[in-house]
Amino acid sequence: MKLSTKGRFAITAMMDIAIHERSGPVTLIGISERQGISMSYLEQMFAKLRKGGLVEGIRGPGGGYRLARRPDKISVANIIDALGDTMNLNRLKQHPSDSEEELPLTERLWQEFDQKLHDFLDGITLDEFANHPEVQKVMGKPDLRQHRARHHFIFDNAA
Template sequence: MRLSTKGRYGVTAMMDLAIHDNAGPVTLADISQCQGISLSYLEQLFSRLRKHKLVDGVRGPGGGYRLARPAEEINIAQIIAAVDEKVDVTLCNSEGNCQDGVRCLTHELWEELSGRLHEFLSGITLAQFANRPGIHELAIQRDKINGRFILARRQAEVLQQQKQQSQLS
């Protein structure tokens, strides 16, 4: 079974949001630069993730995307399904017409494996995966390599907003 780039990139982008959740909304440009995923591809994926209510868009200065629900409530299988990816290792996409229009001899084996794979991915939440040893350190390392300083940028935006509000008062 091969998971397509839709599924892989969808999970990667959602992990990025989960890891940077405390920093506020994350722009697709930030994710694109840090994760090496084209911006136009991310726009397509996030349209689907938004339709499935996995992410929320935030408009305006300091805007971007954030998780629509806590990372503890979003599992990997939901993300893969949202980006139109099917976890299926059968040759016939579980239709039962594997070989000359009928089931092949090993169809049941592959169908059971598909079920177990879906069960496995359903049992892992973004929070569980993000909290695995070494994940946060790897994220920090990737952020530094890509010149990404979300927390610092977010703090600067908050200070700018506070300054503007104080000038209006």
Template sequence: MRLTTKGRFAVTAMIDLAMNAQTGAVKLSAISERQSISLSYLEQLFSKLRRAELVESLRGPGGGYILAAPASQINIAQIIAAAEDRLDATQCSSKADCHHGAPCLTHDLWENLNKTINDYLSSVTLQSIIEQKTAAKDQVVHFTHIH
């Protein structure tokens, strides 16, 4: 089970957008440069994110993209789904036909793992990731030398 590049890049780009759209629309070329993701790939991803109503595009001077909802209302599972990516631990794509048309012995185990992962990703918002990043930056490490 792997998260594809499509899903990883969509999440990364959305975090970048959430962090940088607070002062106005963000150009995909800026996200491309900061995150080392090709501009044409970002254009494809943002087309999907726009259709899923997670981002809005603004045209004209100063145009670019903004979040379609507050960062606290957009979760990682939504982004991955919008990018048309799916995490699935089963061999049968959750169809329960992995063993000659019937569920295999471990089907329920992998289905439960899928549910756990989806529940976790649904609980993580863009805002919570930004807050974690901000808190990590603000932490100061003090070193003391004891004799």
């Protein structure tokens, strides 16, 4: 089973907001630069995430996006559901050799599997990701781009 690119990017962008919104609204440009996701793709996703009640847009200078709910109240399943990007395995086509009698049973099994998977993803929140030890370790490191820019500035002024 594989999560779609759209679903992975949306989860990544939402994690980015959960991590960075502590210092104010998060811009799509910032997410794009940090996560390598195109702006047009982000704009499409955020329209759906906003309609799904997961993010709020803040207008004006210093604007951007913030989570519409606390990160411990937004699950991975919420994000996928807001996109309409269900991982419904019922869409898998049955082999033409499957008999008519087997089809309903097989569909019921896939539906049960889908529900268990959805329940599992519903138990994983953005808060868990944002507070993961590896994320915290990376967040504690200085941004290398700022570090390089600072040193470049110092060398330019020294001359």
